[in-house]
Amino acid sequence: MKSVTNPALDVLIVDDNKIDREAVKRSLFHTYGQGDLVVHEAGMGGAALQMLKDSRFDCVFLDYRLPDMDGLSLLKKIYDADAGLAKDPVVLLTGQGSENVMIEALRSGAQDYLSKDNITSATINIAMIKAREIFKLRRSWKQAEDRLHQAQKMEAVGQLTSGIAHDFNNLLTVILGNVHNIRRRIDLMNGVFGLREIQEKISLIESAANRGAELVRRLMVFTRQRAPLPQAVNINACIQDTALLLNQILGDGINVRISLAENLCMTVIDTGQLENAIINMVLNARDAMDGQGSLGIGTGNFFLDSGGSDKVPGMAAGQYVMLTVSDTGHGMRPDVAARIFEPFFTTKEAGKGSGLGLSMVYGFVKEFGGYIFVDSRENAGTTFRIYLPCIKSGQNEESFQENG
Amino acid sequence: MEQKAKKILVIDDDDGVRRTLCDGLRDCGYLVWEAENGEQAMRRIDKGMQPDMIVTDIIMPDKSGIQTIMEIRDKYPDIKLLAISGGGHARNVDYLEVARKMGAHAIMHKPIKMKELEDLAREMVGESHARND
Ligand SMILES: Nc1ncnc2c1ncn2[C@@H]1O[C@H](COP(=O)(O)OP(=O)(O)OP(=O)(O)O)[C@@H](O)[C@H]1O
Numbered sequence: 001m002k003s004v005t006n007p008a009l010d011v012l013i014v015d016d017n018k019i020d021r022e023a024v025k026r027s028l029f030h031t032y033g034q035g036d037l038v039v040h041e042a043g044m045g046g047a048a049l050q051m052l053k054d055s056r057f058d059c060v061f062l063d064y065r066l067p068d069m070d071g072l073s074l075l076k077k078i079y080d081a082d083a084g085l086a087k088d089p090v091v092l093l094t095g096q097g098s099e100n101v102m103i104e105a106l107r108s109g110a111q112d113y114l115s116k117d118n119i120t121s122a123t124i125n126i127a128m129i130k131a132r133e134i135f136k137l138r139r140s141w142k143q144a145e146d147r148l149h150q151a152q153k154m155e156a157v158g159q160l161t162s163g164i165a166h167d168f169n170n171l172l173t174v175i176l177g178n179v180h181n182i183r184r185r186i187d188l189m190n191g192v193f194g195l196r197e198i199q200e201k202i203s204l205i206e207s208a209a210n211r212g213a214e215l216v217r218r219l220m221v222f223t224r225q226r227a228p229l230p231q232a233v234n235i236n237a238c239i240q241d242t243a244l245l246l247n248q249i250l251g252d253g254i255n256v257r258i259s260l261a262e263n264l265c266m267t268v269i270d271t272g273q274l275e276n277a278i279i280n281m282v283l284n285a286r287d288a289m290d291g292q293g294s295l296g297i298g299t300g301n302f303f304l305d306s307g308g309s310d311k312v313p314g315m316a317a318g319q320y321v322m323l324t325v326s327d328t329g330h331g332m333r334p335d336v337a338a339r340i341f342e343p344f345f346t347t348k349e350a351g352k353g354s355g356l357g358l359s360m361v362y363g364f365v366k367e368f369g370g371y372i373f374v375d376s377r378e379n380a381g382t383t384f385r386i387y388l389p390c391i392k393s394g395q396n397e398e399s400f401q402e403n404g
Numbered sequence: 405m406e407q408k409a410k411k412i413l414v415i416d417d418d419d420g421v422r423r424t425l426c427d428g429l430r431d432c433g434y435l436v437w438e439a440e441n442g443e444q445a446m447r448r449i450d451k452g453m454q455p456d457m458i459v460t461d462i463i464m465p466d467k468s469g470i471q472t473i474m475e476i477r478d479k480y481p482d483i484k485l486l487a488i489s490g491g492g493h494a495r496n497v498d499y500l501e502v503a504r505k506m507g508a509h510a511i512m513h514k515p516i517k518m519k520e521l522e523d524l525a526r527e528m529v530g531e532s533h534a535r536n537d
């Protein structure tokens with residue numbers, strides 16, 4: 001029996017015969033109290049499909065025979081992955097109880113079946129419990145399978161990257177090495193006509209090859225084929241480097257505000273990973289804003305004294321660099337916000353998001369001893385705050401005091 | 405100033421890389437010879453062509469760079485060793501770090517910056533004024 005504190009179960013009964021619907025309803029209410037169960041009804045397959053699209057149900061009782069379509073085709077529509085409807089457990093109700101129909105029903109995705117001759121409060125209740133449990137199990141299998149596929153994909157991308165990177169770095173060694181060697185030879189040729197022009201052209205080759213090298217480096221970091229390269233940096237510089245990319249990523253409708261603190265203290269990170277993290281957060285912000293809005297990126301020094309730890313739960317006292325990325329997008333419900341750092345968690349449609357962006361950001365922040373927090377309100381926007389520990393040095397002491 | 409020419413052996417299975425590194429080092433006055441793999445390199449050294457410094461790639465067919473480094477460490481402890489690598493091929497293993505633990509004096513990631521290579525050569529074995537023409 002359900003406890004009163006649980007929300008009521010929503011059950012959908014799809015049957016064109018009112019008497020049959022009543023029989024199911026009566027049997028259900030024999031077990032459940034009025035407040036524990038809400039029954040929704042549909043007499044046609046088309047209407048049922050619409051209801052299934054619009055809301056979710058804890059269990060669906062589906063008649064095998066409907067005037068506009070038979071139950072099996074409706075089942076197939078429900079469990080057609082593309083329709084995104086495979087979210088509710090289904091019990092198929094069969095009139096004649098042929099074995100073939102039952103097998104077909106199970107193969108089409110129904111969790112259980114029940115003969116109409118056999119509807120009692122006990123059988124209906126058991127069928128519903130069974131259907132819900134089987135549905136949960138199948139879904140977790142499916143999720144595990146999806147995660148495995150994603151992991152295998154990442155692995156394949158990683159191996160591909162690694163192989164390409166190796167060859168690419170050899171090619172770049174040849175290009176950049178010969179740029180260097182040619183330059184030295186040219187320096188010995190004083191006064192040759194057109195030398196300046198040659199030097200300029202060589203510089204073009206060099207900067208293109210350097211861009212190629214940077215690309216490979218990022219790819220390696222992204223697929224974790226390269227060990228991180230920790231460096232002491234002022235993260236303002238990394239933000240300025242990525243800023244050039246932002247307008248391209250965001251498009252014209254989104255206005256970008258960047259405010260970087262002066263005297264920002266130094267922190268130890270892998271710059272490629274930081275840039276990657278910023279780009280991932282900016283991509284998410286873009287997806288949340290639908291072409292219109294504003295994006296803010298800011299930095300600041302942050303001092304957390306040992307007495308004030310309660311202000312930021314779980315964070316060790318100390319000196320930090322704070323990086324914020326905020327948007328005016330659609331925001332998140334609390335239950336979504338609670339899961340965003342999980343690998344493979346995504347609310348985006350298949351093919352749009354892999355759910356790895358923020359888990360990589362999280363991995364990066366933790367790798368360098370930092371913290372990440374998210375503040376989000378539905379339909380108002382989202383702000384990510386990242387705290388990275390400062391390098392201890394006397395020279396920035398003043399600015400900590402000011403900002404702390 | 406009278407000075408003996410310094411000798412450098414470059415080992416890399418990639419023709420382009422090998423030639424590029426050799427050209428640059430020659431232009432700096434080093435006496436340079438090359439090998440396509442560790443096997444070939446060891447044969448030459450054993451025959452008496454002993455360099456002051458070896459630049460070796462790490463991932464190569466036949467004899468890997470790591471093996472070569474270990475062998476040279478044992479037999480010819482005076483030779484300075486620089487390991488280079490384009491990364492990749494092994495997950496979560498930084499071959500260059502392994503090379504360093506196995507006795508490489510220095511490591512460099514590809515793409516190699518010639519200026520850094522030349523500075524390092526000068527640091528490890530000193531200037532050289534061989535005639536390379
Ligand atoms: N700025 C944001 N505003 C609203 N929701 C967000 C924001 N950033 C992240 N989310 C939510 O968090 C989920 C997880 O984000 P994450 O970056 O890890 O994966 P993804 O964007 O779905 O896929 P990927 O980044 O791998 O392409 C998103 O699907 C989205 O629901």
Ligand SMILES: [Mg+2]
Nearest residue numbers: 280284357358
């Ligand atoms: Mg993302």
